[in-house]
Amino acid sequence: MKARVRLFARLSELAGTREAEVEVGEGLTAGEVYRALCGRYPALSGLNGSIRYAVNGEYAEPGHPVGEGDEVALIPPVSGGSHAV
Amino acid sequence: MLFEVTSAVLDPQRLIDHVRKDESGAVALFSGVVRNENLGRRVLYLEYDSYQEMAERVMREIADEALARWPITDVGMQHRTGRLEIGEASLLVAVSAPHRKAAFEACHALVDRFKEVAPVWKKEVWEGGEEWIEGEAVNRSG
Numbered sequence: 001m002k003a004r005v006r007l008f009a010r011l012s013e014l015a016g017t018r019e020a021e022v023e024v025g026e027g028l029t030a031g032e033v034y035r036a037l038c039g040r041y042p043a044l045s046g047l048n049g050s051i052r053y054a055v056n057g058e059y060a061e062p063g064h065p066v067g068e069g070d071e072v073a074l075i076p077p078v079s080g081g082s083h084a085v
Numbered sequence: 086m087l088f089e090v091t092s093a094v095l096d097p098q099r100l101i102d103h104v105r106k107d108e109s110g111a112v113a114l115f116s117g118v119v120r121n122e123n124l125g126r127r128v129l130y131l132e133y134d135s136y137q138e139m140a141e142r143v144m145r146e147i148a149d150e151a152l153a154r155w156p157i158t159d160v161g162m163q164h165r166t167g168r169l170e171i172g173e174a175s176l177l178v179a180v181s182a183p184h185r186k187a188a189f190e191a192c193h194a195l196v197d198r199f200k201e202v203a204p205v206w207k208k209e210v211w212e213g214g215e216e217w218i219e220g221e222a223v224n225r226s227g
Contacts (some may be wrong), residue, residue: 009134009206010217050219054204057139073136075218078200079207 001025003066005033006073015041022052024066030055031062033072050077087161088144090137090205095163095174104159108179113188115196117176119169123218126211128206133166133175136204140164155191157182162195164205175207 005020022028022036022077030053033059038045053060054073066072087103101112119131148160161179169175178195182188208217 006136008136008204009208010219012134013217033144053196054139057136057142059202075136075202075204076206076217078202078204079218 001068003028003033003068003070003072005037008073010022011044011047011074011076014043018044022072024068024070029062029068030060030064030066030072033066034062034074037074044074047076051075052077066078081084086145086148086159087163087164088141088148090135090140090166090200091163092165092167095165095175095177097139097179100161100163100177100179104161104179104181106158106181108183109158110183111113111185112181113185113192115176115178115192116174117196118174119171121171126185126209128171129210129212130171131169131175132208132210133169134208135164135166137166140205141202143203144199147195147202150198151180151191151195154194155182155187156184157187157191160191160195162199164199164203165192166205174188 001024002021006021007015007018010071022033052075053074055064056071097114097116101114105112121128144162157179165175175223178192180188180192206217208215
């Protein structure tokens with residue numbers, strides 16, 4: 001009963017990985033997935049306020065349920081497009 | 086319609102040709118390019134990271150919104166990832182329409198919307214340091 005976690009940009013550098021798996025058991029929320037990951041990668045701790053979540057490629061609230069086979073992405077503040085215009 | 090996040094060099098003419106239809110009287114193209122300074126620092130290059138599958142889905146969603154709102158004929162969006170040198174294009178947005186006003190307006194709105202919601206991140210690298218640019222805030226990591 002595992003979910004896949006994707007990490008990007010600064011979060012992937014802090015964790016030292018772009019992908020992880022978490023045990024979801026009977027089910028977790030996206031926010032709980034982040035907290036589980038902080039236990040494994042302490043450098044991720046304390047970023048709660050700035051992270052958004054996506055579940056299976058769609059933005060989701062921290063309380064969004066995560067089950068087996070789901071993909072959770074930790075989304076730092078975005079900065080796409082052209083250079084600071 | 087063409088929505089792509091790619092590490093390949095972006096080709097504006099190819100995107101223009103893709104969105105132009107015989108009923109198009111205008112194609113508006115936005116090209117975001119890497120410049121050599123930010124906040125007084127001399128930038129050496131940028132590195133872009135993205136959640137590719139989601140970024141492409143976001144492109145499709147905001148293009149559908151634009152197609153519902155303006156009389157336009159087609160939309161194409163491409164974002165490049167990886168290391169980009171000064172002067173290289175990071176983002177292309179092309180909109181075709183029968184008339185220029187809708188093409189300009191939709192293109193402008195799509196660029197703004199993409200930058201708000203697309204899961205794409207850039208790291209600025211200058212001599213002696215680097216940092217991920219996160220919205221208004223800047224987080225130093227180098």
